[in-house]
Amino acid sequence: MTIHELQQEILRLKRETDTCILAHSYQAREILEVADVCGDSFTLALAAVQQPHRNMLMCGVHFMAESVKLLAPEKTVRLANPLAGCPMAEQMDKDIISAVKQSLPDYTVVAYINTTASLKTVCDVCVTSSSAVQIVQRIDNPNILFIPDKNLGAWVADQCPEKNIKLLEGGCPIHAAVTVADVQAARAANPEALLLVHPECVPSVVALADYVGSTTGIMQYAKQSAAREFIIGTEATIAEHLQYDCPDKRFFALGTKLVCPNMKLTTLPDVLLALRGEGGTVIDMDDEMIASARKCVDKMIELGG
Numbered sequence: 632m633t634i635h636e637l638q639q640e641i642l643r644l645k646r647e648t649d650t651c652i653l654a655h656s657y658q659a660r661e662i663l664e665v666a667d668v669c670g671d672s673f674t675l676a677l678a679a680v681q682q683p684h685r686n687m688l689m690c691g692v693h694f695m696a697e698s699v700k701l702l703a704p705e706k707t708v709r710l711a712n713p714l715a716g717c718p719m720a721e722q723m724d725k726d727i728i729s730a731v732k733q734s735l736p737d738y739t740v741v742a743y744i745n746t747t748a749s750l751k752t753v754c755d756v757c758v759t760s761s762s763a764v765q766i767v768q769r770i771d772n773p774n775i776l777f778i779p780d781k782n783l784g785a786w787v788a789d790q791c792p793e794k795n796i797k798l799l800e801g802g803c804p805i806h807a808a809v810t811v812a813d814v815q816a817a818r819a820a821n822p823e824a825l826l827l828v829h830p831e832c833v834p835s836v837v838a839l840a841d842y843v844g845s846t847t848g849i850m851q852y853a854k855q856s857a858a859r860e861f862i863i864g865t866e867a868t869i870a871e872h873l874q875y876d877c878p879d880k881r882f883f884a885l886g887t888k889l890v891c892p893n894m895k896l897t898t899l900p901d902v903l904l905a906l907r908g909e910g911g912t913v914i915d916m917d918d919e920m921i922a923s924a925r926k927c928v929d930k931m932i933e934l935g936g
């Protein structure tokens with residue numbers, strides 16, 4: 632089948648099976664073209680409660696599909712490629728954080744949504760990169776344990792000087808690999824360009840940015856800005872999407888390291904097989920896990936929605 636034929640069959644099958652296709656913005660363009668909802672992890676989590684479909688198909692990584700299941704347990708939720716995980720989400724587990732909590736009894740535990748459902752059962756509230764600052768500001772407690780991403784946590788701490796924020800050693804291996812030398816090289820090659828950076832990058836890189844924000848924040852900023860050239864400090868696909876969306880502007884990737892192999896796993900044939908019920912993986916969680924893990928996702932929507 633050609634790409635066009637695959638897409639036509641996917642569009643037909645998603646209508647026939649009452650399936651909503653959710654695609655994270657890091658997915659390839661041909662997948663965004665067949666999706667019902669595209670966006671950052673906050674937008675995709677909200678879609679779980681806003682979309683009427685019986686079935687949800689996530690083109691993204693495992694924790695994103697889990698978040699949809701937590702918010703819409705009555706729906707069948709599939710992850711299009713069963714191998715698509717997020718290394719950051721696997722860095723800390725429930726036992727590690729339960730032990731840390733014992734030594735910090737007065738702290739509110741704020742978990743980046745890039746965590747497993749099992750870990751969420753011992754956390755108080757979730758955040759995404761687009762909602763983290765607002766949610767932390769709205770928490771009544773000055774003492775915050777922010778997990779797992781120490782770079783996102785440091786950026787939040789910077790915006791919330793009134794809070795006492797403790798961080799642990801965790802983060803996105805893709806974003807954290809970008810260095811100040813990568814920024815200097817990109818700036819030297821494109822001296823007119825603004826630098827837009829995701830807060831998962833290390834603080835020394837974030838400090839050099841003209842704008843810091845989530846995937847959606849970066850895309851909106853670039854589209855609305857009067858500037859003509861941008862260096863994109865997040866997954867390389869975002870620079871490609873922006874170049875299609877704004878052909879009169881120029882977008883440059885920040886170096887060559889910003890490629891998330893997990894986000895690249897999902898293909899159109901994966902989507903087709905998942906819609907036929909022959910591929911993907913169904914997210915299965917018992918009622919106890921759902922009840923206990925969804926509290927912190929509900930709290931995220933209450934404080935950040």
Ligand code: 13P
Nearest residue numbers: 671672759760761845846
């Ligand atoms: P967003 O919250 O910006 O969608 O980021 C998700 C992610 O995995 C970034 O690496």
Ligand code: SF4
Nearest residue numbers: 717718719803805891
């Ligand atoms: Fe996880 Fe980083 Fe990939 Fe995002 S870019 S899915 S945080 S590994």
